[in-house]
Amino acid sequence: MNEIHVRLADWQKDNAELRRIRETVFIAEQAVPPELEWDAEDAEALHFLAYEGDYAIGTARLLPDGHIGRVSVLRDWRGLKVGDALIRAVIAEAEKRGLQQQMLSAQVHATAFYERLGFEIVSGEYLDAGIPHVDMVRHSASP
Template sequence: MNKISVRLADWSKDNADIRRIREAVFIAEQSVAPELEWDSEDAQASHFLACEGDYPVGTARLLDDGHIGRVSVLKDWRGLKVGDALMEAAIAEAEKRGLRRQMLSAQVHASAFYERLGFNIISEEYLEAGIPHVDMVRNSD
């Protein structure tokens, strides 16, 4: 296996890869309705692609207000620290932009992953797209 690299993606140029990954993870695996997965924020968001060699295997996005979301890794690459690499890139980009507070809506089963990265749960559990979520926040020092 090659080393995983993460790069800032271009929504218009990398759209097919971003869509392929998110459709596989959220729509096919988790049964999220397509109309809930795709929103108007995608066009303005900063997107990240994690690649093994030249092959994109994960993606995430950062909104201008510090919200990190749509973190998704293809099934065969899970457990290989791809999610960590994506989150580290998104957090670093947020901090570079002076966004000292990063937020996300985490699927409950993934909350421990985000806690490892310094996020804290700040809400009760709620359903989003039929999946239990919690709001989480991380403050940069």
Template sequence: MNRIHVRVADWQKDNAEIRRIRESVFIAEQAVPPELEWDAEDATAVHFLAYEGDFPIGTARLLPDGQIGRVSVLRDWRGLKVGDALLQAVIGEAEKRGLRQQMLSAQVQATAFYERHGFSIVSEEFLEAGIPHVDMVRGAA
């Protein structure tokens, strides 16, 4: 395991890397239709890239309303705290921007991960792109 670091990404400049990671995780692995993966909110979101050394291995985004999404880590780097580093960076940036509450829709199998970071389930289970999800919230309303 090399050094993991996370930085705020530029949607225009880092687009190919962000797309490579999300296409691998969501479209190839989880069979999310491309038309559901890519949306107009990417243009206004704050994007993040996680690196091992200088190789991008994970990504996430933060919307202006505090919604966190598209948290994804390439298969070979899962279980190595990359997701923790990504989520901590996103939460830190949200708080820096005055977004005291963060929300996300979590795949049901990932809820324990988000709960470790202070998120609580606030909805019943629902399907999104055919995958069971729940809504989760962290912080003050």
């Protein structure tokens, strides 16, 4: 396996890769309706792409208020620390921009993953697109 690297993506320029990953993970695998997957926030969000070599294998986005979302890694690369690299890159960028609190809506099965990265559950369980979720928050260490 080649080294995994993460970079900031451009919603316009990298749109095909961002859509390929999210459509595969959310729409095809998890049956999220397309009208729930794509929203107006994509245009204002910071997007991230994870690569193995020159092949995009994961993505995430950061909204201006510190919400992290649309975290997705293609099936063949799950369990290989791609998600860790993605979330660490998003947190670093959020902190660079002065966002001392990061929030996300996590699928319940992924809560332990996010807890390892410093997030805490702050809500009860609820359904989003028919999938059980909880809200999670992470506070950056004060400078």
